[in-house]
Amino acid sequence: MADDNVKAIVEALIFASPEPVSLKTLTKLLDDEPPEHLEEALASLVTDWEEGRGLQLVEVAEGYQIVTRPELSEWVRRLFHERSAQRLSVQALETLAVIAYRQPVTAPEITEIRGVNTSGVLSTLLERHLVKVTGRKSVIGRPFLYATTREFLDRFGLRDLKDLPKVEDMAEALGMDVPEALTDPPPMDEALPFETDTSPEPPPEQVH
Amino acid sequence: MEQEFESILPDYPVKVADYEGPLDLLIHLIKRHEVDIYDIPIALVTAQYLEYLDLMGELDLDVAGEFLVMAATLIQIKSRMLVPRNDSDPASPEDDEDPRDTLVRRLLEHQKFKAAAELLHERETIRSAQWTRPDARVEDLVDEPFERELEVDLFSLLKAFQSVLARSQPGPRVMLPTETVPIETRIQQLVARLSETEACGFEELFADASSRGDLITTFLALLEMIRMKIVRVLQSEMCGPIRVYRRERPADAPDLMGEPRG
Numbered sequence: 001m002a003d004d005n006v007k008a009i010v011e012a013l014i015f016a017s018p019e020p021v022s023l024k025t026l027t028k029l030l031d032d033e034p035p036e037h038l039e040e041a042l043a044s045l046v047t048d049w050e051e052g053r054g055l056q057l058v059e060v061a062e063g064y065q066i067v068t069r070p071e072l073s074e075w076v077r078r079l080f081h082e083r084s085a086q087r088l089s090v091q092a093l094e095t096l097a098v099i100a101y102r103q104p105v106t107a108p109e110i111t112e113i114r115g116v117n118t119s120g121v122l123s124t125l126l127e128r129h130l131v132k133v134t135g136r137k138s139v140i141g142r143p144f145l146y147a148t149t150r151e152f153l154d155r156f157g158l159r160d161l162k163d164l165p166k167v168e169d170m171a172e173a174l175g176m177d178v179p180e181a182l183t184d185p186p187p188m189d190e191a192l193p194f195e196t197d198t199s200p201e202p203p204p205e206q207v208h
Numbered sequence: 209m210e211q212e213f214e215s216i217l218p219d220y221p222v223k224v225a226d227y228e229g230p231l232d233l234l235i236h237l238i239k240r241h242e243v244d245i246y247d248i249p250i251a252l253v254t255a256q257y258l259e260y261l262d263l264m265g266e267l268d269l270d271v272a273g274e275f276l277v278m279a280a281t282l283i284q285i286k287s288r289m290l291v292p293r294n295d296s297d298p299a300s301p302e303d304d305e306d307p308r309d310t311l312v313r314r315l316l317e318h319q320k321f322k323a324a325a326e327l328l329h330e331r332e333t334i335r336s337a338q339w340t341r342p343d344a345r346v347e348d349l350v351d352e353p354f355e356r357e358l359e360v361d362l363f364s365l366l367k368a369f370q371s372v373l374a375r376s377q378p379g380p381r382v383m384l385p386t387e388t389v390p391i392e393t394r395i396q397q398l399v400a401r402l403s404e405t406e407a408c409g410f411e412e413l414f415a416d417a418s419s420r421g422d423l424i425t426t427f428l429a430l431l432e433m434i435r436m437k438i439v440r441v442l443q444s445e446m447c448g449p450i451r452v453y454r455r456e457r458p459a460d461a462p463d464l465m466g467e468p469r470g
Contacts (some may be wrong), residue, residue: 073337157335
């Protein structure tokens with residue numbers, strides 16, 4: 001296939017998809033095409049959409065999506081009578097931040113960091129599919145472990161968890177030095193997964 | 209409510225609602241007095257904190273619990289600061305540490321996450337200004353393959369199970385203490401099997417169940433798996449063969465019986 005053709009197909013697929021299209025999906029759909037061709041096509045498309053257009057190609061939630069430029073939002077908004085975006089409370093945002101950086105994390109650990117009980121906020125976040133239960137921690141009481149979802153990445157315009165705001169940016173927002181790393185890699189081995197949607201392995205631990 | 213408080217206390221510099229928790233209140237006090245977070249004047253901060261606590265006790269009893277714990281912590285730190293530290297005592301190495309250190313670490317960490325939340329919010333704002341192309345038609349198309357088959361109702365399932373029971377060999381009529389498999393374990397076994405094949409026939413589920421008890425456990429496990437949205441049970445026509453499909457669990461799927469959510 002000619003490169004221009006690949007590019008056109010990739011563009012059509014991303015445009016037509018209701019949600020971000022991952023490189024994996026593209027590879028599957030264009031099975032004759034080596035992945036590096038697709039990556040080239042994607043990079044070239046991102047550049048094409050870069051200047052002087054109403055749309056842009058963004059990388060979000062582990063996929064690619066064509067969206068309107070944020071600075072034109074007010075104009076787009078006129079199309080709709082009212083925007084009914086459910087805003088997150090400050091409590092919800094902060095709890096989400098703790099989960100995002102410390103995942104997988106238990107409710108008592110979140111409470112310890114925030115200094116307030118978070119169970120109400122947690123159920124809101126679960127209802128909105130921004131966090132999910134990924135297992136239980138092997139400590140007394142076997143509390144649930146929480147982690148963020150793909151919807152979380154989508155809502156906050158993050159490519160993946162590595163795309164979370166960095167500590168350096170935080171120092172600026174805080175107006176003070178941030179001594180410790182917030183983004184320590186979470187200790188994954190503590191998780192006892194019982195969900196099977198990501199791995200075909202049977203759950204290693206019995207759920208009571 | 210807030211307005212009421214303000215009208216009662218017009219000159220009070222803060223609204224209680226500004227402070228989410230004890231850590232927020234402490235940060236506020238530290239910032240207001242422009243003191244070094246690494247060298248908190250604990251007597252001053254404790255006194256001020258207790259003052260706020262008095263007021264909050266009058267206004268909002270619900271929050272008092274968490275705030276009281278912090279008050280106790282502050283008083284404890286204050287008293288430990290008063291005791292001269294004995295650096296040479298190897299038996300109590302924790303004395304080497306400034307009693308405020310743990311609190312300072314918590315405050316800093318708390319602040320970091322507040323900043324992180326702020327940055328996340330900025331990302332959210334940008335993202336919410338990016339409009340995507342809504343297309344209801346696409347949603348219909350995406351759902352189509354599922355709708356072609358009928359979702360099996362409970363009675364069809366029971367009927368199918370009845371025939372499985374009828375076909376099973378009658379076991380010996382002696383009551384032996386049989387090894388019973390709990391439903392949870394059975395669910396795991398079935399999930400493991402389905403993960404190999406994606407789907408299987410209804411009767412295949414019972415292939416390895418020997419006793420009547422096992423058959424019933426298997427059936428109950430299947431019902432529970434439907435409820436947990438681990439599987440879909442479909443048939444292509446009324447009274448047609450029933451097949452069990454593994455499904456991507458939606459985020460709102462209920463957990464196993466008796467599991468509290470959150």
